[in-house]
Amino acid sequence: MSPNSKRLAGKVAIITGAASGQGKAAALRFAQEGARVVCFDIQSLDKIQQVVDEVRKLESDGVAVQGDVSKGSDIDKCVDSTIKRFGRIDILVNCAGIITLKPFLEQTEEDYDRVMNVNLKGPFLFTQKVIPLMLKQGRGKIINYASIDSFVGEENASPYVASKGGIKSLTNTLALEFAAKGININAIAPGQIDTPMLRQFTDGHPEVKEWMVKNTPARRIGRPEDTAEAAVFLALDETVFIHGTTLVVDGGWLCL
Amino acid sequence: MIRIVRRAEGIEMEKRFQSKVSLVTGATSGIGEATAIRLAAEGAKLVCVGRDPQRGQAVVDRIKKSSGEALFIAADVRQRPLVESAVKKSLEAFGRIDVLFNNAGTEGPLKEIVDMTEEEWDEVLDVNLKSMFLFSKYALPHLRKSKGVIVNTSSELGLIGGPKYTAYCASKGGVVLFTRALALECAPWQVRVNCVSPGFTATRMSERELSHYPDKEAARKSAMENIPLGRMATPDEIANAVAFLASDEAKYITGAVLSIDGGTTIK
Numbered sequence: 303m304s305p306n307s308k309r310l311a312g313k314v315a316i317i318t319g320a321a322s323g324q325g326k327a328a329a330l331r332f333a334q335e336g337a338r339v340v341c342f343d344i345q346s347l348d349k350i351q352q353v354v355d356e357v358r359k360l361e362s363d364g365v366a367v368q369g370d371v372s373k374g375s376d377i378d379k380c381v382d383s384t385i386k387r388f389g390r391i392d393i394l395v396n397c398a399g400i401i402t403l404k405p406f407l408e409q410t411e412e413d414y415d416r417v418m419n420v421n422l423k424g425p426f427l428f429t430q431k432v433i434p435l436m437l438k439q440g441r442g443k444i445i446n447y448a449s450i451d452s453f454v455g456e457e458n459a460s461p462y463v464a465s466k467g468g469i470k471s472l473t474n475t476l477a478l479e480f481a482a483k484g485i486n487i488n489a490i491a492p493g494q495i496d497t498p499m500l501r502q503f504t505d506g507h508p509e510v511k512e513w514m515v516k517n518t519p520a521r522r523i524g525r526p527e528d529t530a531e532a533a534v535f536l537a538l539d540e541t542v543f544i545h546g547t548t549l550v551v552d553g554g555w556l557c558l
Numbered sequence: 559m560i561r562i563v564r565r566a567e568g569i570e571m572e573k574r575f576q577s578k579v580s581l582v583t584g585a586t587s588g589i590g591e592a593t594a595i596r597l598a599a600e601g602a603k604l605v606c607v608g609r610d611p612q613r614g615q616a617v618v619d620r621i622k623k624s625s626g627e628a629l630f631i632a633a634d635v636r637q638r639p640l641v642e643s644a645v646k647k648s649l650e651a652f653g654r655i656d657v658l659f660n661n662a663g664t665e666g667p668l669k670e671i672v673d674m675t676e677e678e679w680d681e682v683l684d685v686n687l688k689s690m691f692l693f694s695k696y697a698l699p700h701l702r703k704s705k706g707v708i709v710n711t712s713s714e715l716g717l718i719g720g721p722k723y724t725a726y727c728a729s730k731g732g733v734v735l736f737t738r739a740l741a742l743e744c745a746p747w748q749v750r751v752n753c754v755s756p757g758f759t760a761t762r763m764s765e766r767e768l769s770h771y772p773d774k775e776a777a778r779k780s781a782m783e784n785i786p787l788g789r790m791a792t793p794d795e796i797a798n799a800v801a802f803l804a805s806d807e808a809k810y811i812t813g814a815v816l817s818i819d820g821g822t823t824i825k
Contacts, residue, residue, distance in 0.1 A: 307572040385603070474824040481786035481821050483656045519745035520812060528810035535802050543757075546821040550814045554745055554771055557738040557813035 308336030309538055314388040316380060319373050319398030320427065321345040321499030324447065326353050327526030328395055328533045333362035337536055338412050340384045342367045343398065363388075371398045371424030377431050385435070393537050394432045396425035396469075401462040401499055414461045421465035426472060433485060441484040445536050446473050447529075448489040450552050471479040477546025486542045490532045491551025495524040519554030566710060574805040576601030577703075580643070583635050584662035585695060586613035588761030591686040592793035593659055593800045599627035602657065602800060605648040606630045609799040615734040627652075635662045635689035636681075645696040652762050655700040657804045660690040661711040665763050666726045668770045679725045686729035690736060702747045710737050714819045717755060734815055741813030752803045757819025758782070778781040786821030 315332050319325030320341035329339045330353070339357050341364055343350050350366035366385050369376030384391055400420045402413040408455035425446055436442025451463045452470035473489040480487060494500060494514045500523070504511040514523060532551045535541060550556055578733040580597045584590035586608035594604050598621040606628060608614045614630035621628040629651050633640040666682040667674060690710055701708065702800060715723055716730030733753055758764060758781055771777035782788055799818050802808055817823055 309572075365815040427654050477821050478786055478825055479758065482788055520748075520810060522788070524810045531807040531809075532811070535807065540795065540798045541583050541793050543787060543791045543820050544799065546824040547819075549811075549816060552814075553809050554741050554813040555741050 310393075310534065311336035313337040313537070314340070314384065314390050315393035315395060315537070316340040316342060316384055316428075316432070317395040317397060318342045318424065319447075320353055320481070321349045323499060324399035324492065324495060324526045324529050325395070327530040328397060329353055329540050330356055330360065331365070331527065331530035331534055332395075332537070333357040333360040333364065334392075336353060336362060336392070337394060337537075338362055338388055339364040340367060340380065340388070341365070342369060342380045344370050344373070367546050371396075371428060372419035372430075374427055381431050381435070389430055390439060391435050391442065392439075394428060394446065395445045395447075395537075396428060396499065397447045398424055399447060399462075401459055401502065403458050403502060404453040405458055406460045409460055417461035418465050418468075421462065422468045429476065436485050437483060442486070443537050444473075444476065444485065444487040445488075446470075446489040446550050448491045450471065450491055450493050450550065450555055451490075452491055452548060453550075453556055473548060474546050477511075478544065481545060482557070484536055486536075486545055488536045488544060488546065489548040490529055490536070491550045491552065492529045493524055493555040494518060495526060495529060497526055513527060514522075517555065517558060518552070519557060522553065524551065524553055550555075567738070572740070573601035574801070574807075575657070575697050577643045578656035579603045579605070579648070579654050579657055580657035580804070581605040581607065581648050581697065581772045582661060582704040583607045583689060583691070584661040585617055585630075586610045586713075588763060589756065589759060589793050589800075590661045591617050592797035593661065594628070595620060596794070596801050597657065597804070599624065599626060601654050602626075603640050604628040605644075605655075607633050607635065607644055607662070609634060633700035635692070636684040638692055641689070641692040644694050644741060645693070645700075649700060654704050655697050656704045656706040658693060658697045658701060658706070659709045659711075659804070660708065662686075662689050663713075663729075663763070664705075664726075665767050666723065668722045670722055670765060671724050672726070678801065683729050683732075685781060687732045687736065690733065694740060698744070698749070701744075701749050705748045707749065707808075708740065708744070708751040709800050709803050710751070712737070712755045712815065713754045714755055714757045714817065715820050716753075717815070717817070717823050738813045739817070746811060746813055750803075750808070752811055752814045752816065753800050754794045754796060754803065754806070755817040755819065755823070757791055757817070758785060759793060759796055761793055764790070768793065784822065785819070786825060789820070791820065792816060 321343035449466040583605035
């Protein structure tokens, strides 16, 4: 990639889950492409600020906002900070996500609520808050992080899988509602990506990682940078006709 | 609102395909032509395959005018010896293949099945699917060497049905599963295989399709109303997606279908 190709120059993006994993990779890749990035996460402000510091090293600008993606008041805080600082919102990347790993019968009501709140309610509410601003601007982009689990089941992750099916369907329906109104909406479906979330499965269980690699045709776990590239692609002005789709980035996992 | 999509020539582009060689079938017009131009603008040397030498040479001339390198090979993509020879000629000209874009396609007779002939069925399946088998077969040894990529053109009609499109839908649905199986086969070689699923795109093919209706413009209007974005795609918009899939940015994407259809397949 040419160092001068700032394909997102002039754009302002809010990225949830930006303190680590795929959200962080997306924030940095967007910054590399010239976007100003608002990094939102539930983790400590210090941790989010570290990402913003890296954004600045990439010669772009950013803001760290700490909050809970499923709380309307925290979303308002984030949107207000964004408008105050940058005056616009061009792209919303709903990347924040959590998983609870237990057999179905051991998943608690709290587990269900927590997972759904972050993974599905969060994107629902955040998108609701951002779209009116995008409509005023005449255009905007929403990029949701779905999963291979939007297409297939995964044992011991029932609330997570349900939320990922939901986010894919939500993407479909929002794409229809806003098609003629200049809002371009799509999802990315990552496969097994090396993030803190994945390490919940693999830490202390090398056989799990081996099994993942063995079942991925590309014979490797994905890197957060791999899905960040897809997010940049979907964020480009040129890709507006790609609408309502879920782009699978999984090293061929779903082919098996 | 029609968006102006930036044309590939004359604009400074990132050169993701510098020193790469791409073979594009169905390169004489539409999506194939736009993709050939786009890849050339991003530094690739092009082998353009098609039936019409005049149109083919025109594409080559456009690429050369923008300081690119290109070659046209006339071939009927259904014929094994011609495909084998086209791949051989590409290697003789440029020494390698990095990107194979299996794009040649025909819409078929647009007849109900009871009115179709066996020849009409065979033509659609052979142009749209068998050609992919043939080109992939002969190009793969070279793609393995270069750790290259294959992109196949499916269609929104490879995911949903359309009346009077039985052969086309069968072939384009076939492209999706061909892509997924080939992706598995090629993965150990680090050769990625993906497909694009364009919706209604402004090409000679779609003009021909609309001409089958007594009122062409009414048919066009009706087709566009069926698309959530309310307009057709430009060939450049499809080319942009093909370029992405063929590039290193898509290094973890294989066996995937990338729909570029304005929301048509999710309604």
